Amino acid sequence: MYESLDATGFGLLKDAGYRPPFGLIRDPSILRHSDGMYYVAHSTAPAGNQIGLASSSDRVSWTFVGNVTLTASRVGSVWAPKWFIDADGSVNIVVSLRVGGSARGALRPYLIMAKNSSLATWSIPTPLVGLPVGCIEMFIVGVGQMYYAVYRNSRSKRIEFASAPSLTGPYRPCGSPDSVVTDGQGPALIPLDNGGWRLYFEHCVLGGVCFTDSYDTFRTWAAPVELPGLTGVVKQLTVVKEVVPGGVSLPLGRLSLRSGELGSQYWRLVNDVVCLEAVSSDSSTAVRREATFTVVRGLADPNGFSLRGSDGRFLRQDGSRLHLSRFGATESFARDATFAVRRGSDAGSVALESYSYPGRYIRARGRELRLEPYDESYLFGAESSFGIAAAWA
Numbered sequence: 001m002y003e004s005l006d007a008t009g010f011g012l013l014k015d016a017g018y019r020p021p022f023g024l025i026r027d028p029s030i031l032r033h034s035d036g037m038y039y040v041a042h043s044t045a046p047a048g049n050q051i052g053l054a055s056s057s058d059r060v061s062w063t064f065v066g067n068v069t070l071t072a073s074r075v076g077s078v079w080a081p082k083w084f085i086d087a088d089g090s091v092n093i094v095v096s097l098r099v100g101g102s103a104r105g106a107l108r109p110y111l112i113m114a115k116n117s118s119l120a121t122w123s124i125p126t127p128l129v130g131l132p133v134g135c136i137e138m139f140i141v142g143v144g145q146m147y148y149a150v151y152r153n154s155r156s157k158r159i160e161f162a163s164a165p166s167l168t169g170p171y172r173p174c175g176s177p178d179s180v181v182t183d184g185q186g187p188a189l190i191p192l193d194n195g196g197w198r199l200y201f202e203h204c205v206l207g208g209v210c211f212t213d214s215y216d217t218f219r220t221w222a223a224p225v226e227l228p229g230l231t232g233v234v235k236q237l238t239v240v241k242e243v244v245p246g247g248v249s250l251p252l253g254r255l256s257l258r259s260g261e262l263g264s265q266y267w268r269l270v271n272d273v274v275c276l277e278a279v280s281s282d283s284s285t286a287v288r289r290e291a292t293f294t295v296v297r298g299l300a301d302p303n304g305f306s307l308r309g310s311d312g313r314f315l316r317q318d319g320s321r322l323h324l325s326r327f328g329a330t331e332s333f334a335r336d337a338t339f340a341v342r343r344g345s346d347a348g349s350v351a352l353e354s355y356s357y358p359g360r361y362i363r364a365r366g367r368e369l370r371l372e373p374y375d376e377s378y379l380f381g382a383e384s385s386f387g388i389a390a391a392w393a
Helices: 285-290 331-336 378-383
Strands: 002-004 010-012 026-032 038-043 050-056 063-069 077-085 091-098 108-113 135-143 146-153 158-164 184-191 197-203 209-214 253-259 265-270 273-278 293-297 305-308 314-318 321-325 339-343 349-354 360-365 368-373 386-389
Touching: 038 077, 050 077, 077 135, 091 135, 108 135, 135 184, 146 184, 158 184, 265 285, 273 321, 273 368, 305 339, 314 331, 321 368, 360 378
Parallel strands: 026 077
Antiparallel strands: 002 010, 026 038, 038 050, 050 063, 077 091, 091 108, 135 146, 146 158, 184 197, 197 209, 253 265, 253 293, 253 386, 265 273, 293 305, 305 314, 314 321, 339 349, 349 360, 349 386, 360 368
């Protein structure tokens, strides 16, 4: 079991978190239910007609709930059950089944729905109409009035998408991220804070667990990025997003930011570019003003933050560089000038993540501060952590 503050850097929460009293645990999928509990659904055996369920209040200690037996259509094999919560609150499991009593043959997608909030009783499997034979590891999300299914096509070896106006279909193909994925398995989707979607998958060509982001409802995708620290450790993960209270923040108003690694080095604007420079009480008034910023609510998201220089201009990313720019009344400007605050590697420090490019952080590279992708190294943590200090001016 792993957890992350930013959907990019995952740390181990509990090793060997759960083992059922009998059978296997394969292809687990996690849910946060309306009762506040976490539930995992998983396959129990290569052949059979059961889905295993376990529950936890803290994602650390897990309790066996029971097995759901799928009796309709003489189910011979159950593959990769995945949770889906519909807009009306109904709890569903999407699963690929071999029917007719055999553990061999083509897998077809089905849906079962919980008949009560205790998840003790389930409907008989309902086929999902319009999806190809051999689609497996299916993950469904709702966007507006449409349902989108992402799955691995076991015949073409591609990750594909299909959409439908109803949960059970009919589904129509709506593209494939194969231009960046080429050969992937175990897809899972989560919404990002900035309105995009992140697709996690196991990349069969490059090897390892990767992610790619989309901002046009799954039509185009960014180049895949390996998920730091999980390659070779996990397979076919699923991710559940939660919004929890508390956490680190930036105080609104004027402040200065110092290097967590070099305590006497502060953020300072030099020719409108953010650098790390030594600043002290002996520095000139101009230098102290250049090392002072005003924090306001994020232009693109009030849960994030934007920073202004002493002349009122906003700190904005431009590629990997950070510079001051006059306010622009566009969505792209607002996004590029907004940052999410995360916990830094040092006690009391913060790290600032790009709102436009989740997983990229402000990092000291020599004298200049730049945006760089997260990595799990000690050096990255040190160079991307900053202390909050009283304003120099």
